[in-house]
Amino acid sequence: MLIRLGEIALKGLNRRKFETRLISNLRYRLRDLGKFKIYQDQSRVYIEKREKDEFKFPTGEILHRIKDVFGYVSASPVRRFANDIDLLFAQVKSYVDELFDDGAKHSFKFETRRIDKKFPLNSYQLNCDLGEKVLTAYPEQATVDVHNPDYLFQIEIREEIYLYHEIQPAYSGLPVGTGGTGMLLLSGGIDSPVAGFQMASRGMQLEAIYFHTFPYTGDQAKQKVIDLASRLGDFCGKLPLHIVDFTDIQLELNLKVPENMLTVIMRRMMMRIADRLAENNKINCLITGESLGQVASQTVDALRCTNAVVDRPVFRPLIGIDKNDTIKLAREIDTYETSILPYEDCCTIFVARHPKINPNLFDCEQAEKDLDIEFLVEQGLKKIETIVV
Numbered sequence: 001m002l003i004r005l006g007e008i009a010l011k012g013l014n015r016r017k018f019e020t021r022l023i024s025n026l027r028y029r030l031r032d033l034g035k036f037k038i039y040q041d042q043s044r045v046y047i048e049k050r051e052k053d054e055f056k057f058p059t060g061e062i063l064h065r066i067k068d069v070f071g072y073v074s075a076s077p078v079r080r081f082a083n084d085i086d087l088l089f090a091q092v093k094s095y096v097d098e099l100f101d102d103g104a105k106h107s108f109k110f111e112t113r114r115i116d117k118k119f120p121l122n123s124y125q126l127n128c129d130l131g132e133k134v135l136t137a138y139p140e141q142a143t144v145d146v147h148n149p150d151y152l153f154q155i156e157i158r159e160e161i162y163l164y165h166e167i168q169p170a171y172s173g174l175p176v177g178t179g180g181t182g183m184l185l186l187s188g189g190i191d192s193p194v195a196g197f198q199m200a201s202r203g204m205q206l207e208a209i210y211f212h213t214f215p216y217t218g219d220q221a222k223q224k225v226i227d228l229a230s231r232l233g234d235f236c237g238k239l240p241l242h243i244v245d246f247t248d249i250q251l252e253l254n255l256k257v258p259e260n261m262l263t264v265i266m267r268r269m270m271m272r273i274a275d276r277l278a279e280n281n282k283i284n285c286l287i288t289g290e291s292l293g294q295v296a297s298q299t300v301d302a303l304r305c306t307n308a309v310v311d312r313p314v315f316r317p318l319i320g321i322d323k324n325d326t327i328k329l330a331r332e333i334d335t336y337e338t339s340i341l342p343y344e345d346c347c348t349i350f351v352a353r354h355p356k357i358n359p360n361l362f363d364c365e366q367a368e369k370d371l372d373i374e375f376l377v378e379q380g381l382k383k384i385e386t387i388v389v
Contacts, residue, residue, distance in 0.1 A: 151165050
């Protein structure tokens, strides 16, 4: 299996750190499939059977398992063989025979990268000679199409020769574990899972926190969030999900906070608990799915009020993204259908009818004057269920 590096190849003296982490993440995804030789050479990573192993190389399953790993741009199942022109022609014939065995008509094209300049034929000559042999072998089936072929046969001539036609695109980005740690405020909505995906794609290792208000939000809402966290875990490996019993805190807020300030004060309380948990778990930052102006709690003034109660930086990767683009990405990463299940979280159930759109810090301090903030934060931290997905 040939894996092409992207952004990692542009790194400088610390490049080895990123390559090592990528190999470690790939090995983790394949841990129960068998032991493989995984190594890096130039701007490629290779996955191979060990010489002593006799099992069939599980190409399809490997492609499936590594498709959600960040840090590479594409992968291809390849044939690798010695750098010999006669062997190349024999391998191409065998390779094409397997693909054309169905008897159907196929168009094709050859593309060659001749990294080894000592190879006796240049790229153009080799493409022409190989194409002629395929046309001769399959006069009724094969046609050349240089623009949109059914099969684009690619050859890389290095110390050894690599032959392939299939390319599986990947999500690129940086390997998870190279970009610090972040605590994702995960709801059951569309935005926060996408925000988590975006930060994981930059190499961030995630934990997630969810605020549950049973019985106002039921077990189905909780399971919905667990399912979303599990999907994010496909991208970032093990993901601890911290489920906070927020019911008593929410009822206290409903009782003592002015109705038009309830939304922003609830957000401030969630941010405090998430920030304290992040501190306890040695996590560098908070992550939310907020987008500027999307709802009343996501105006500049409201975001300033929520930022004021935390010590860590708050990353909002969707802050300037149109909702339709967020939905498109949610569909791509397979979180959308789960997110739209009709089980509401506390942010939608307890939202104020007419929230203050442009609150300031003085408004928040006045709204919180009857609350024992430290007691409520401690109460939230004591009622956490952690699930590793």
